[in-house]
Amino acid sequence: MISVRSISKEFKKSSGTTRVIDGIDLEINNGEFVTVFGPNGSGKTTLLNLISGIDEPTFGAVLIDNKNPKDAKVGFVFQNYNESLFPWRTVIENIIFPLEVAKMDEEKRVKIAEHLLNGVGLLHSKDKHVYDLSGGQRQLISICRAIAYNPDILIMDEPFSALDYSTTRKMELELLDIWQEKKITTLFVSHDIDEAIFLADRVVVLSPRPATIKKIFEVKLSRPRTLDMLSSPEFTELRNAILNTFEYEK
Amino acid sequence: MKSKKLYYILIPVILICFWQTISYFKLVSPLFVPQPYEVLVDLFQSLVYGSMLIDTGYTLYRVLVGFSIAAVIGVPLGLLMGYSSRIYNALEFTVEFFRGIPTTALFPLFLLVFGIGDEAKFAVTAWGAGLVILINSMYGVHLGKELRVRVAKTMKVKGFELFSKVIFPEALPQIFSGFRVAISLSLIIVIVTEMFIGTNAGLGKRIIDAQLVYQTADMYASILMTGTIGFILNKIMLFIENRVVHWKGK
Numbered sequence: 001m002i003s004v005r006s007i008s009k010e011f012k013k014s015s016g017t018t019r020v021i022d023g024i025d026l027e028i029n030n031g032e033f034v035t036v037f038g039p040n041g042s043g044k045t046t047l048l049n050l051i052s053g054i055d056e057p058t059f060g061a062v063l064i065d066n067k068n069p070k071d072a073k074v075g076f077v078f079q080n081y082n083e084s085l086f087p088w089r090t091v092i093e094n095i096i097f098p099l100e101v102a103k104m105d106e107e108k109r110v111k112i113a114e115h116l117l118n119g120v121g122l123l124h125s126k127d128k129h130v131y132d133l134s135g136g137q138r139q140l141i142s143i144c145r146a147i148a149y150n151p152d153i154l155i156m157d158e159p160f161s162a163l164d165y166s167t168t169r170k171m172e173l174e175l176l177d178i179w180q181e182k183k184i185t186t187l188f189v190s191h192d193i194d195e196a197i198f199l200a201d202r203v204v205v206l207s208p209r210p211a212t213i214k215k216i217f218e219v220k221l222s223r224p225r226t227l228d229m230l231s232s233p234e235f236t237e238l239r240n241a242i243l244n245t246f247e248y249e250k
Numbered sequence: 251m252k253s254k255k256l257y258y259i260l261i262p263v264i265l266i267c268f269w270q271t272i273s274y275f276k277l278v279s280p281l282f283v284p285q286p287y288e289v290l291v292d293l294f295q296s297l298v299y300g301s302m303l304i305d306t307g308y309t310l311y312r313v314l315v316g317f318s319i320a321a322v323i324g325v326p327l328g329l330l331m332g333y334s335s336r337i338y339n340a341l342e343f344t345v346e347f348f349r350g351i352p353t354t355a356l357f358p359l360f361l362l363v364f365g366i367g368d369e370a371k372f373a374v375t376a377w378g379a380g381l382v383i384l385i386n387s388m389y390g391v392h393l394g395k396e397l398r399v400r401v402a403k404t405m406k407v408k409g410f411e412l413f414s415k416v417i418f419p420e421a422l423p424q425i426f427s428g429f430r431v432a433i434s435l436s437l438i439i440v441i442v443t444e445m446f447i448g449t450n451a452g453l454g455k456r457i458i459d460a461q462l463v464y465q466t467a468d469m470y471a472s473i474l475m476t477g478t479i480g481f482i483l484n485k486i487m488l489f490i491e492n493r494v495v496h497w498k499g500k
Contacts, residue, residue, distance in 0.1 A: 098405045101407050129496065131500035
């Protein structure tokens with residue numbers, strides 16, 4: 001379980017302190033898929049940095065399974081797959097990386113990586129260089145790498161926003177497949193409202209900077225999700241409700 | 251393909267024709283510009299019957315030793331300077347200062363310290379090439395993608411492992427750019443040291459000796475030989491670079 005307890009983050013600048021996050025409280029259950037939806041520049045990335053332990057909150061605390069995020073296993077998938085994969089390593093060597101660092105023995109780590117690759121249909125590409133794969137395939141490799149060492153939480157920062165529409169939809173389905181199999185606690189940031197709803201158990205809507213939680217929406221669509229749900233009445237209704245929270249700001 | 255090769259040799263052919271014209275019509279005294287075929291005959295004879303092969307061997311040997319010392323010292327030191335801001339601050343001024351001094355200006359100093367043997371030539375070559383390698387290795391760390399380091403940090407990679415598995419390979423493309431500049435620079439420095447620091451054999455000595463006694467054909471032949479090994483060294487370096495840093499530009 002992830003507990004985010006009234007965290008705030010301030011950055012000190014010469015012109016004074018800027019508050020980027022202002023008192024966010026959030027609990028994410030084990031195996032839950034939560035998406036964070038908010039305007040650009042609302043401090044989404046800062047929030048992820050705080051939860052993953054890359055950065056520390058000015059006030060409040062984050063606990064991952066009652067541990068400090070610095071001691072928890074975090075799988076992080078970034079938007080920019082080109083700059084986050086290791087081009088000097090082959091596809092399978094990229095996925096093995098976190099296992100290698102964790103000193104797992106070789107036979108075991110190859111088995112885990114091959115299983116993951118098989119799951120996303122890329123086993124035949126395991127010895128290729130990552131730059132020989134398509135954008136979508138590269139991001140799948142990043143996802144496999146992030147979950148290879150069974151992280152306590154999978155954090156994804158707009159992972160599909162560099163991909164085209166149909167690839168994005170395909171990737172979402174792949175991601176849900178992996179998530180369903182592994183039941184991995186996932187926090188996913190998106191600026192695409194359809195994506196945020198389609199993937200999530202709950203959608204957290206953030207306000208503009210300094211970020212606070214505006215509202216949390218529960219997504220009652222059944223699982224497994226299918227693409228035709230994108231046009232279902234429940235979906236449209238929820239979408240309107242979320243968009244309405246931004247309406248009265250004009 | 252055919253036309254590409256044609257372009258490749260077009261300018262050399264024009265240059266040789268130009269040379270042939272000048273020498274054939276004696277536009278410049280034959281003492282200064284012998285005919286191309288005389289130079290080729292001299293090149294062939296000196297290689298087969300004369301001592302040019304030995305001279306070439308000595309020059310190559312000095313280039314390779316000087317370059318190797320430069321690489322062994324320059325790469326680790328450059329990487330450290332790029333990695334640790336403390337080491338950077340400690341060495342930056344010194345490196346920038348010595349970088350500004352032409353290596354040739356340091357010949358007398360190196361002669362004093364190392365005597366007139368090969369040691370002085372190795373040292374002065376390693377100095378000149380080493381600075382280039384050091385600075386490129388340092389930039390390799392600075393210019394490396396920060397996101398990859400962040401990825402590794404989310405996986406709790408630290409210390410030497412972070413250095414050897416992420417920061418070093420990330421810097422490799424820039425290190426190799428340094429190597430290519432440094433190998434050409436090594437040849438230049440070796441040739442000049444052979445001209446001005448006494449030696450028994452070497453292409454630099456051969457060029458200056460031929461000039462002193464007006465054996466211009468042999469002087470041109472030696473210059474041609476020097477150009478050829480410079481060209482080949484660069485090609486070999488490029489070949490190794492493309493093999494090692496296969497991801498460069500992708």
